[in-house]
Amino acid sequence: MTKLRLAIVGAGPAGIYAADILLKTERAFDVSIDLFEQLPAPYGLVRYGVAPDHPRIKGIITALREVLDSGDIRLFGNVRFGEDITLDDLKKHYNAVIFSTGAIRDTALEIPGIDAEGSYGAADFVSWFDGHPDVPREWPLDAASVAVIGNGNVALDITRMLAKHADDLLPTEIPENVYEGLKASPVTDVHVFGRRGPAQVKFTPLELRELGELRDVDMVVYDEDFDYDEASKAAIASNKQVMVIDRVLQSWRKRPGANNAGGEASRRLHLHFWAKPVELKTDADGRVSSFVYERTRPNAEGGVEGTGELREVPIQALYRAVGYFGSPLPGVPFDERHGVIPNREGQVLHPDSNEPVPGVYATGWIKRGPVGLIGHTKSDAMETVRHLVNDAGQWWQPEDPSEESVVALLAERGVRWTDLDGWHRLDEHEIALGAPHERARIKVVPRDEMVRVSRGE
Template sequence: MTKLRLAIVGAGPAGIYAADILLRTERAFDVSIDLFERLPAPYGLVRYGVAPDHPRIKGVVGALRGVLDRGDIRVFGNVEYGTDITLDDLKRHYHAVIFSTGAIRDADLDLPGITAEGSYGAADFVSWYDGHPDVPRTWTLDAQHVGMIGNGNVALDAARILAKHADDLLTTEIPANVYDVLKTSPVTDVHVFGRRGPAQVKFTPLELREIGELNDVDVVVYDEDFDYDEASREAIATNKQVKVIDRVLQKWRELPSANNAGGSASRRLHLHFWAKPLEVRTDDAGRVTSLVYERTTSDGAGGVIGTGEIREQPLGQLYRAVGYFGSPLPGIPFDERHGVIPNHEGQVLAEDSNDILPGVYATGWIKRGPVGLIGHTKSDASETVSHLVNDQGSWWQPEEPTEEAVTALLESRGVKWTDLDGWHRLDAHEVALGEAEQRERIKVVPRDEMIRISRAE
C-alpha cells in the first residue's frame, strides 16, 4: 500500500485542520504528516493575532490541541522554510507539501502621509501586544488622541486594547512588557474611521459588544451617521448579524456620551462612519498631527460616494487596519497584487503558464486571502485535501521518504527545532507563570527563552 509522506508548512489553524481532515479522509493509502512552523510554538494567529482579552475565541486552541495531542502528526517548530528546510529538501523527503503560512503583515494603504512618524500598521501593533517573539519588546504610546482606520474585527480589537485600562487586562495572558507600556499610556480618545455606514461594517456583533463593556470607557456614536437609505434598511431587515449590530449601535445613541455630549468615563472610543481618509497631516518634524477625511454617503448599492465635505480630526498617532497581506515563499509562485499563492482550489499554479504544479498545495489565507473567520478554514482545507488525495498520480517521487531522514537533515544543519513535547513544556511553564499571579497564563516572549524551555536546555 502506498504511503503518503506529507509536509505542511505553517502550524496555525489552516495547517492543523488540513492535517486532521486528511487523516480522517477515506483513502487507499497510509499517511505520515510533518508539520513545520517557523515559530517555536504552534497555533499561528490564534496565539499571535487574537487579542489577549478574547478567551472565547481563543477556545479554538482546545480543538487544535486535541488534534496535535493525538500523536499522529509530527511537529517541527522553530524551522524556517527557505532557510532551515528548502523546496528541494521537501521534494527529496515528501510526496507533497501544503503551504498554510497565512498572512501576517499589513496591507498597504495609498494615502498621503501614511508613512509619517506615529503612523503604524495594526498588524504590527497586534503582534506586539500578543507577544510575538520576532517584534520589538517596546511600543511608543505618547498621544492622547489616537486614530484607527478600518471597520473590521482587527480594527475594533486594536482600538479596544488602546482604549482599555491596563489593569483590566491583568486577568489575561498579556506579557509583562505589554502591560508596562499600556499602564503608562496617555490615551484618552480613540477614533475609529470607516468609509461606509453602520449597516455595512465588517466587524461582528461580538467585537462590537465588547467595546461597550469596557470599564471606564464611553463609546461615542454620532446621530448624523444613522440617516439610513433604503439599501441600509434592507440590510438590517434581512441580515441577522446586521440587525444585531444596528440594535447595539442604536442603544448607544441613547447614552449621555452620544454625539460627544459628555459621558462620565475617563476614556472615549469614537465610531466615525461615512468617513473616507484623504490625508495624514504632519508637523515640521514629520509626526502625525491629524487625519483629513471626506464625509461619504451611500451610493444605493452598498458602496459610497463622496459628499465634498472635508473634515479634520486632530491625532497624535494613527493606525491602519485595512487588512492583512501574504508574504512570498522561496521557490513558490506568488501573486504580488493579492498577496496569495496562485492556485485552483488549493492546487498551486505556475506563474508563467497557470499549469498546476505537481505536489504543491495551499490552504488558508495564503490560498484565498485574509477573509473569513477561523471556522471558515475547515471547509477551505477540505477542498485542498480533496485535490491532494485525488492527485496521487502526480505526487513527487522522493528519494528519502523516511521519517528519520528529516530529523537527520535538521540535525546536520544545527537547527534547534521544537517538538510537541517541547510545546507541552512551554505551555506548562506559561501556565505556571500565570498561576503565580492568579492568571490563566503569562506568555513567554523572547524566542531564545521559548526555545530553551521547549528543549529543556
Template structure:
C-alpha cells in the same frame, strides 16, 4: 501499499485542520505528516493574532491541541522555510507539501502621510500585544488622541486594546511587557473611521457589544451618521446581524456621556484622505472626506473635508500574504496562485508576464495564503477539505523522494544546527507559561523572547 510522506508548512489552524482531515479521510494509503513552523510554538494567529481578552476565541486551541495530541503528527517548530529547509529539501524527503502560512502582513493604504512616524499597521500592533517573539518588546504608546482606520473586527480589537484600562487585562495571558506599556499610555480618545455607513460595517455583533462594555470608557457616536436611506433601512429589516449591530449603535446614541476618562468615537461615512504631518515628520492629524450613501450599498464623496488632531494612526484595512522562496506568488492579491488548492505556476516560456496556469505537482496550499485573508474557522476547514481531496486524487503526480524515511529530516535539521522544537517541547512551554500564570494569579503568562521559548521547549533553560 503506498505511503504518503507529507510536509505542511504552517502550524496554525489551516495547517492543523488539513492534517486532521487527511488522517480521517477515506484513502488506500498510509500517511506520515510533519508540520513545520517558523515560530517555536504552534497555533499561528490563534496564539498571535487574537487579542488576549478574547479567551472565547482562544478556546479554538483546545480543539487544535486534540489533533496534535493524537500522536499521528510531528511538529518541527523554530524552522524557517527558505532558510533552514528549502523546497528542494522537501522534495528530497516528502511526496508533497501543503503551504498554510496564512497572511500576517498589513495591507497598504495609499494615502499621503502613511509613512510618517506614528503611523502603524494593525498587524504589527496585534503581534506586539500578543507577545510575538519577532517584534520589539516595547511599543511607542505616546499619543493622547489616536485614529484607527477600518470597520472590521481587527479595527475593534486594536481600538479596544488601546482604550481599555491595563489593569482590566490582568486576568488574561497578556505578557508583562505589554501590560507595562499599556499602563503607561496617556490615551484619552480613540477614533475609528469607516468610509461606509453603520449598516455596512464588517464588525460582528458580539465584538461590537463587547467593546461597549468597557469600564470607564464612553462610546461616542454621531447623529449625522444615522439618517438612513431606504437601502440602509432595508438592510436593518432584512438582515439579523445588521439589525443587532444597528440596535447596539442606537442604544449608544441614548447613553449619557462625559463622565469617563477615556472615549471611543465611531465615525461612519468617512473616507481617509491624508495623515497630516506635524511639521517634524510625525503624525499630527488625520484628514478625511465625508461620504454619503449612493442608494445601492456603496458611497460617494461629498467633497466636504474634515480634520482632527491625532498623534498616531493605525490602519486596519486587511492582511496580506508573504512570498515564499521558490514558490509562485501573486503579488497583486497576496496569495499563492492555485486552483482549488493545487498550486499553479507560470509557463516558463511565458516569462514574468505569463498567467499562472500550470499545475506545480506536489505543491498545495490552504487557508488565507490560498484564498486571501477573509472568512473564519469554518472557511478554513472547507478550504482544507478541498485541498486534501485534490492531494489524494493526485497520487500519480506526487514527488518521488530520494530519502523518505522519518529519520532523514531529523538528521538534516541536526546537521544544519537548527534548534527545532517538537510537540514535547510545546508541552514544556505550555506548562511553563501556565505555571507563571498561577504564580501571578492568572491563567497564563506568555513567554515572549524566542531564545527563551526555545530553551524552555528543548529543556535547556
C-alpha cells in the same frame, strides 16, 4: 499499499485542520505528516493574532491541541522555510507539501503622510501586544488622541486594547512588558473611521457589544451617521447580524456621552462612519498631527461616493486595520497583486501556464486571502485535501522518504527545532508563570528563551 509522506508548512489553524482532515479522509494509502512552523510554538494567529482578552476565541486552541496530541502528526517548530529547510529538501523527503503560512503583513493604505512617524500597521501592533518573539518589545504609546482606520474585527481588537484600562487586562495572558506599556499610555480618545455606514460594517455583533462594556470608557456615536438610506434599512430588516449590530449602536446613541456630549469617563471611544481617508498631516518634526477624511454617502450601486466635504481630527497616532496581506515563499509561485499563492481550489498553479505545480498545495489565508472565520478554514482545507488525495499519480517521488531523514537533515544544519513535547513544556511553563498572579498564563516572549524552555535546556 502506497504511503503519503506529507509536509505542511505553517502550524496555525489552517495547517492543523488540513492534517486532521487528511487523517480522517477515506483513502487507499497510509499517511505520515510533518508540520513545520517558523515559530517555536504552534497555533499561528490564534496565539499571535487574537487579542489576549478574547479567551472564547482562544478556546479554538483546545480543538487544535487535540489534533496535535492524537499522536499522528510530528511538529517541527523554530524551523524557517527557505532558510532551515527548502522546497528542494522537501522534494527529497516527501511526496507533497501544503503551504498554510497565512497572511501577516498589513495591506497598504495609499494616502499622503501614511508613512509619518506615529503611523502604524495593525499587524505589528497585534504582534506586539500578543508577545510575538520577532517584534520589538517596546511600543511608543505616547498619544492622547489616536485614530484607527477600519471597520472589521481587527480594528475593534486594536481599538479595545488602546482604550481599555491596562489593569482590566491583568487576568489574561498579556505579557508583562505589554501591560506596563499600556498602563503608562496617556490616551484619552480613540477615533475609529469607516468608509461606509453603520449597516455595512464588518464587525461581528459579539465584538461590537464587548466594546461598549469597557470600564470607564464613554461610547461616542454621532446622530448624523444614522440617517439610513433604503439599502441600509433593507439590510437591517433582512439580516439578523446587521439587525443586532444596529440595535447595539442605537443603544449607544442614548448614552450620556453620545454625540460627544461629554460623559463622565476618563476615556472616549468615537465611531465615525461615512469617512474616507484622505490625508495624514504631520507637524514640523514629521510626526502625525491630524487625520483628514472626506464625508461619504451611499451611491446607487450599493457602494459609497465622496460628498466633497473634508473634515480634520487632531491626533498623534494612527493605526491602519484595512486588511492583512500574504508574503512570498522562496521557490513558490506568488501573486504580488493579491498577496496569495496562485491556485485552483488549493492546487498551486504555474504563473505562466496556469497549469498545476505537481506536489504543491495551499490552504488558509495564503490560498484565498485574509477573509473568513475558522469555519471557512475547515472547508478550505477539505477542498485542498480532496485534490491532494486525487492527485496521487502526480506526487513527488522522494529519494529518502524515511521519517528519520528530516531529523538528520535539521540536526546536520544545526537547527534548534522544537517538537510537540517541547510545546507541552513551554505551555506548562507559561501557565505556571501566571498561576501565582491568578493569570491564565504569562507568555514567554524572547525566541531563544522559548526554544530553551521547549528543549529542556
